[in-house]
Amino acid sequence: MQKVLLLALGLGLSATAAQAQVDTVRASTLPPAQQAEKLYNSGVAKYNGKNYRAAIQDFDRALTLRPDFAKAFYNRATTRYELKEYQQAVQDYDQAIKLEATGFSNYFGRAQAQEALGQKAEAELDYGKAAEIKPDYAPAWYYHGALLFEKGDFKAAKADFDQAIKVDPGYAYAYHDRASAQRKLGNFDAAIQDYTKALSLQPDFLPALLNRAAAKRRANDLKGALADYNTYLSKKQDNATAFTNRGSTRYDAGEYKGAVEDFSKALELDPGYAFAWNNRAAAYLKLEDYKSAAADAAKAIGLNAQYAEAYMNRGHAREMLRDADGACQDWRKAAELGLETGTSYAANSGCGAE
Known part of the structure; x- marks a missing residue:
């Protein structure tokens, strides 16, 4: 959830009522x-x-x-x-x-x-x-809900966002964060509705557009997700995560060349983005460019030595490059890091004990 600070202070300052003074003797004090x-x-x-x-x-x-x-x-x-x-x-x-x-x-x-x-x-x-003292003050409910969200209590956070919206039906950020709570609860259709409402209230609310795309992807609406990512990236092109997420959606849709382009753009913006290196490796595997896949997976591993999925992908690439020993080592490492499919691949490929 992207938490947006609505009020720097919460409430502004107010002066006391002015009282007229008659100052006939300048030396006197109030x-x-x-x-x-x-x-x-x-x-x-x-x-x-x-x-x-x-x-x-x-x-x-x-x-x-x-x-x-x-x-x-x-x-x-x-x-x-x-x-x-x-x-x-x-x-x-x-x-x-x-x-x-x-x-x-x-x-x-x-x-x-x-x-x-x-x-x-x-x-x-x-x-x-x-919120207890002034139940009709929507920001108190909103910020309380945001802290509950950060704690992982998504159901309670949603209840607070419900209250904020009840008090202030035009509270775009409350709709946005309630949508994020709905996503965490697996209610993707409800999340999409709330992100859409936030955007109707504040059309330039780009995080809502980006998050709606993610919700649509989780709801298997890949076409809708791509439309939202395209709109977002037409307005903001310096977000490596947005390019990576559109690349992942293109990957899911079988558009592997487009996925590679998006992951490459993400890496231009953030060369240390291990997730993008691994995802581009996966796309290269689909395109049967095994040398590039192995190199990208190795780059991801260099950035994160505990990246199980990157070991899996490098193992697949090494297998296709006829490096059986290297593939077995990578699959075993993936299994060691908790990816059970690593054990299956190692067994099915006849990898012996080290």
């Missing part, structure tokens, strides 16, 4: 609480102008005058998030929550900072708390 609000509003204005360091200074001064100013803690945390000072942001959200335990935005903001720190379990709890 009461501390009012001066704190003035500094707070100045910090919000500076934040909106992306002057984050100056905004922090204003929030600092506001909190010096009014240490129980929950919104100042929240907005300083949000500003620190923008500055990638995630640990300090979490500390400020902690203070905001102590002062205002029912503020859903405090939990959501802290979850975003925790996630940035890699504290996934803590973020999951806070997203859940935000």
Whole structure:
């Protein structure tokens, strides 16, 4: 699943209500609480102008005058998030929550900072708390679901994406990620429908197009998958995975020359892509170009010495090149790495013990 960050902060900053002041004596000062609000509003204005360091200074001064100013803690945390000072942001959200335990935005903001720190379990709890306090806030459900997806709990993730979509039927990313959960659950037709909905809401959402192609391939709609890959690659030609996946689909459709072309393009973009080397080896085997197949499989093995399928393919190529000993060694290695068909090929070809 491709997870897309929708809101950098979750919620924007808001200023307190302005209060008119009559300043007849220039030397007088505002009461501390009012001066704190003035500094707070100045910090919000500076934040909106992306002057984050100056905004922090204003929030600092506001909190010096009014240490129980929950919104100042929240907005300083949000500003620190923008500055990638995630640990300090979490500390400020902690203070905001102590002062205002029912503020859903405090939990959501802290979850975003925790996630940035890699504290996934803590973020999951806070997203859940935000959704509990404000069930009609779709991003809380979405991000909670995304973390469940990363954990491999696809059924629970789908339930969260369901809630996000119920709250916000125009939430393209929620449709996309629910589709990915459906794919993981083997519900390919439902996945295709959700990817299609995401694309109808956001036609330039290219990851949805790429993932719909993969779902169509899994549903054995090779023609539809190729159409989606073609559309994607007409718009974005720097994605080695997209070329490899279209090559695999062409391979499945028996278009072996086209598959070789796609795997070759992928390797131009990423010469260290072991999967593409092995897949091109498989296509060369179908084209009976055994020398090229053996060379490509060897390249894949050089990049990943535990690549069982590459040993299998090199074994097949070596067999056709009359290198029986080399073929037997490769098949046995594939079996050793867990590919049971390696044992069968070795046995059927009369490979003796080493």
